[in-house]
Amino acid sequence: MLARRVIPCLDVDNGRVVKGTNFVNLTDEGDPAELADRYAREGADEIVFLDITAAHEKRGTVLDVVRRTASRAFVPLTVGGGVRSVDEMRAVLRAGADKVSFNTAAVAEPELLTACAERFGSQAVVCAIDARRLPPVEGTAPRWEVVTHGGRQPTELEAVAWAVRVVELGAGELLVTSMDRDGTGSGFDTDLLAAIAGRVRVPVIASGGAAGPDDFVAAVRDGKADAVLAATIFHRRTHSIADVKSAMAAAGLPVRRTEEWAA
C-alpha cells in the first residue's frame, strides 16, 4: 500500500535556511543540509528545497546545498524555484536532486515542462500551482485562479484547468498551494485539492495552511492528496513529523513508520 508522504519544505536563500512571511523579515535558521538530514532522521518522506535566492550570481548556492544533503540524507530531494531551462534542471539533478518543481517558469513557458519531461522523465518534473480562490458566485462550484510571484501576480488561468494542462504537458506530480491559506494556519484548502485530484492521475501534494496534525489528515481524507507539505509547523517544532504521522495512522491512513529503525 502506497504510504501518504509527509514532506517538510525548507526555504533556502543564498545557501541558508530562512523563514519569514511573504519573503520579508527573513531570519537565518541555519544550514539546509543539516536541517534536511535531521528531518530525514525524524521520518520525513522527502525534502523540498525552495530556492528563494534573488541575486542571479548566487543561484549556484542551492546546488551546493543539494550536493551536501544528498551525501548524507538518503531520501528524495526536490528543488523548486529558479530553474528555467533543461540545462539548469540537469545541473540540479546532477547535484543529487530527484525532482525539480516549476512554478512561475511553467506559467511563462509551459513548453519547458514538456522539454524537461522528455529529457528526464515525467517523474522528475513537478509543477507547483499557487492558487487563490475567486469571489464566490451564488449557486456555482468554487473556482481558483493561478497566481505567481508569491501570490502578487494574477494569471487569469483557472487552477483546475491549468492542472489538467500541465499534466498533459509532462508534469508527473503537482504541488498545490492555497495562497488564501498559506501562512495563516487555518488548514489546507481541501476543496481546491479535491477539485484538482479528481481531474488528474498524477500525485497531488497539498501545501499551504497546515497548523496541526489534523490538517494533514484532512488534506488526504477530504482533499484526496497523496502527500502533504509544510514548513512552519516543523521549523518551529510546534509538531514533529512523528506527531503528524501518528495522527494520520490513527485516522487509518497508510504512512511509513520509522520507529522500527530507531533501535
Place this chain on the structure above:
Amino acid sequence: MGAGGARIAVLDYGAANMVSITRALATVGADPVVVAEPACLTDVDALVVPGVGAAAPAMDHLRERGMLEPLREWVRAGKPCLGICLGFQLFFDASDEGNAPTLGLLSGRTVALESAPTLPHIGWNSVEFVREHPLFDGVSSGSYFYFVHSFAPAPNDPSIILSRTTHGRPFVSAVAQGSLYGLQFHPEKSSDAGLRVLANFVGVVNGSRATPAGVA
C-alpha cells in the same frame, strides 16, 4: 570492508542521480567508482546499473558508449550486478515504454502499471517478500521503500521473484538470478531500509570476492 571495501562500478549513462547511489554505497563501506566506458570495468568487484527515466533513450546511451556487450558479458560471466529501477527493467527482453528492445539478460517484458490509481507511482510503498534472500537480511517483509516509476517488469520465470509490491495491482519489486539482482525501488533513496539492502549487496560481493579465487 573499510579500506579494502568492495570496488563497485556505478554505470553512468546519463540516466541517474549519481551522487545518491555512490554516497550510499560509500556509507555502507564499499568503494564506489563511477564508470562511463567499458575499459573501466576491469579491476572492479561488482557493477551497479542505476537509472530513472525512459528505456529507449537509456538503451541509446548505452549503445553510444559501447556498453551493451561489456554489460552482457559481465552478467554472463556471473559477476555481481545490481540493477535499480530503470537499470533493473533494462535487464529484461523489452520494454513497452517506447517499445524498446532491452538487454535480454532476464526473460520477460517491462509493462505499464495500467490499473494504478495514480501514475507515476511515486512514494514509499511496502515490499512484501515472496521468499527469503540475503539481499533482505535484517529487513522485515512489508518494510517501506521509495519508488518512482510507471512501468514494471513481468518476469517469465517466477523462481527469480524475491518480492512484490502493490499499486493498483501487484508487481515484482525485487528479483535475483545467480549474481544478478534487480530492485524496482531506489535503495539509495530509501533511508535506513535502503542502506541495509545496499549493505547486504556489498556483503554478497565481499563473499563472492573472497571465495572463488581463494585469495584472502
